[in-house]
Amino acid sequence: MLVRRLARPMLSAIFISGGIGALRHAQGHEPMTENVKPFLKKIGVPTDDMETLIRANGAVMVGAGALLAIGRLPRLSSLALLVSLVPTTATHDFWAQSDPQAKQMQQIQFFKNLGLAGGLLLAAVDTEGKPGLGYRAKMAGDSLGRSAHTAKLE
Numbered sequence: 001m002l003v004r005r006l007a008r009p010m011l012s013a014i015f016i017s018g019g020i021g022a023l024r025h026a027q028g029h030e031p032m033t034e035n036v037k038p039f040l041k042k043i044g045v046p047t048d049d050m051e052t053l054i055r056a057n058g059a060v061m062v063g064a065g066a067l068l069a070i071g072r073l074p075r076l077s078s079l080a081l082l083v084s085l086v087p088t089t090a091t092h093d094f095w096a097q098s099d100p101q102a103k104q105m106q107q108i109q110f111f112k113n114l115g116l117a118g119g120l121l122l123a124a125v126d127t128e129g130k131p132g133l134g135y136r137a138k139m140a141g142d143s144l145g146r147s148a149h150t151a152k153l154e
Helices: 002-024 026-033 035-040 052-068 074-090 100-127 135-153
Strands: none
Touching: 002 026, 002 052, 002 074, 002 100, 026 052, 035 074, 052 074, 074 100
């Protein structure tokens, strides 16, 4: 469908661009990661080398963004981008800002990321008109039930 062919590259462009930036200039992103470190520690991610984590996140953004843009593994790449968006979104801590202008900028970035997350969720569940796994599992179960019932009658 034409909409998918247009929407996927449009959605992935910001991830590819941001990922390239993170790969090229990981050190410049480090100051923004301070409020993400407690969360990372809590889930068991070592935070002594944030530059490597920033580059890894950037690589995921570039790779999954490119896959989504060309329509390869779109559901999986959307999920990967969604996961990569979580730490990025957490760096926009508008609630902790005292300067009204800084607060507004962080708030805009935070809600932009929420909007992107919504688009990625839609892309992650888009089956392109084909039956999803849930539907196929239900049909297989129904078919098995009918087969068992028929075998019982014979």
